[in-house]
Amino acid sequence: MTTLYSQIPSTDRLLRDEAFTSLLATFGHQRVAQALRQLQDEAREQIRTAQTLPDWCENWAAETQRRLECSETSALRPVFNLSGTVLHTNLGRAIQPQAAIDAVAQAMGSPVTLEYDLDGAGRGHRDRALADLLCQLTGAEDACIVNNNAAAVLLMLAATAAGREVVVSRGELVEIGGAFRIPDVMRQAGCVLHEVGTTNRTHAKDYQQAINDNTALLMKVHTSNYHVEGFTKAVSEAELVTLAQASGLPVIVDLGSGSLVDLSLYGLPQEPMPQALIAAGVSLVSFSGDKLLGGPQAGIIVGKKALIAQLQQHPLKRALRADKMTLAALEATLRLYLHPEKLRQNLPTLRYLTRPEPEIREQAQRLCAALTSRYHEFAIRVEACQSQIGSGSLPVDRLPGAALTFTPHDGSGRRLEALAMQWRSLPQPVIGRIYDGRLWLDCRCLENESRLLEMLLK
Ligand SMILES: *Cc1c(COP(=O)(O)O)cnc(C)c1O
Numbered sequence: 001m002t003t004l005y006s007q008i009p010s011t012d013r014l015l016r017d018e019a020f021t022s023l024l025a026t027f028g029h030q031r032v033a034q035a036l037r038q039l040q041d042e043a044r045e046q047i048r049t050a051q052t053l054p055d056w057c058e059n060w061a062a063e064t065q066r067r068l069e070c071s072e073t074s075a076l077r078p079v080f081n082l083s084g085t086v087l088h089t090n091l092g093r094a095i096q097p098q099a100a101i102d103a104v105a106q107a108m109g110s111p112v113t114l115e116y117d118l119d120g121a122g123r124g125h126r127d128r129a130l131a132d133l134l135c136q137l138t139g140a141e142d143a144c145i146v147n148n149n150a151a152a153v154l155l156m157l158a159a160t161a162a163g164r165e166v167v168v169s170r171g172e173l174v175e176i177g178g179a180f181r182i183p184d185v186m187r188q189a190g191c192v193l194h195e196v197g198t199t200n201r202t203h204a205k206d207y208q209q210a211i212n213d214n215t216a217l218l219m220k221v222h223t224s225n226y227h228v229e230g231f232t233k234a235v236s237e238a239e240l241v242t243l244a245q246a247s248g249l250p251v252i253v254d255l256g257s258g259s260l261v262d263l264s265l266y267g268l269p270q271e272p273m274p275q276a277l278i279a280a281g282v283s284l285v286s287f288s289g290d291k292l293l294g295g296p297q298a299g300i301i302v303g304k305k306a307l308i309a310q311l312q313q314h315p316l317k318r319a320l321r322a323d324k325m326t327l328a329a330l331e332a333t334l335r336l337y338l339h340p341e342k343l344r345q346n347l348p349t350l351r352y353l354t355r356p357e358p359e360i361r362e363q364a365q366r367l368c369a370a371l372t373s374r375y376h377e378f379a380i381r382v383e384a385c386q387s388q389i390g391s392g393s394l395p396v397d398r399l400p401g402a403a404l405t406f407t408p409h410d411g412s413g414r415r416l417e418a419l420a421m422q423w424r425s426l427p428q429p430v431i432g433r434i435y436d437g438r439l440w441l442d443c444r445c446l447e448n449e450s451r452l453l454e455m456l457l458k
Pocket residue numbers: 148149150151153174176180221222223224225254255256257287288289298299391392
């Protein structure tokens with residue numbers, strides 16, 4: 001063992017080695033020395049635990065270079081999302097339309113009229129231009145933009161119901177991923193949750209009986225990421241509005257995803273639309289910018305003028321306000337909705353969701369033909385598959401599509417894992433899904449086919 005330890009060269013000796021000259025020039029003395037110390041520690045640890053030297057000890061310079069280059073690659077690397085989930089939260093949800101990309105680039109490189117009116121008319125706040133657009137699209141009186149829908153819910157509650165009771169159905173006390181739970185948000189906003197009904201059934205009279213002098217509002221939360229079936233009953237927004245109006249109370253709705261177009265026109269399952277809730281008399285509706293809307297991460301609140309003014313004036317709004325890049329991307333995305341006939345063409349999210357199955361299948365077949373000779377250890381086939389919308393939109397609905405599947409000839413799960421790992425370490429990693437003894441590449445969201453082939457044929 002002592003002889004193994006003595007085979008670890010000293011930092012000084014390595015740094016004087018001419019193999020390190022170009023590394024020192026590229027990365028500088030401090031970073032190279034730091035990387036070397038890390039490698040020496042790892043080598044000592046392996047000797048201690050396994051009585052062997054790591055393989056890379058044969059070439060310290062090459063390993064140091066590899067580590068340093070790795071540390072230079074961006075933490076936000078472009079990948080191929082062939083996971084079968086269109087709005088994948090861990091992969092950054094909606095892919096932005098070109099118009100949004102251009103608008104952000106412009107807003108980044110130049111001063112912009114964020115809170116500055118050129119006509120001297122006194123614009124008020126940074127959401128003004130977007131609010132006008134949102135009113136046009138949803139029929140609301142006014143709007144407010146924050147960083148995400150979680151922030152929107154927090155702001156709505158804090159600004160309109162702090163210190164008072166908010167009535168919510170027990171069946172709607174949802175948890176969204178990442179520690180967003182309605183009862184917790186309620187507490188953070190300083191509101192008192194008044195839970196009514198049961199897990200599967202809540203009636204109008206449950207809300208009615210809950211209303212007292214300390215009630216601030218009635219709230220509905222869209223159960224976006226699960227579905228209760230069977231003996232169920234929920235009170236519709238319209239019914240709730242009628243009931244609330246009798247007591248002079250507002251109704252607010254956390255819609256989660258929400259879609260500004262009727263998705264059934266595209267052959268997709270229907271998702272509630274903010275404009276329908278506004279028409280039904282709901283006072284405030286909140287939804288995400290990067291779910292079905294297909295834009296940047298943002299929380300959008302539309303509704304009654306007086307309540308929106310309350311949100312705009314609340315100190316939390318300053319803390320949660322969106323930046324100019326978000327506003328630029330969101331405005332460009334919303335403008336696409338003014339031309340519904342071209343929406344499918346211009347909005348990537350809608351394009352992916354509505355891609356015809358035969359087109360996806362043909363693409364998978366082309367890839368299959370091109371890849372077969374490269375992956376001898378696998379049977380490659382084109383299979384029917386069911387893509388998911390993702391991000392808690394329409395949780396039980398599936399979109400029929402096609403995938404390329406890789407099955408190891410020897411049935412080895414380890415071989416499958418190794419293939420997934422190999423693809424994750426490509427310059428543009430390819431993200432698939434292991435299921436049923438195979439690695440699946442769902443082609444629904446694949447647009448740059450030649451770049452994918454370049455990666456998979458590496
Ligand atoms: C997704 C979702 C949220 C959180 O929205 P983010 O934009 O991710 O912050 C809140 N409520 C519901 C019902 C949702 O579906």
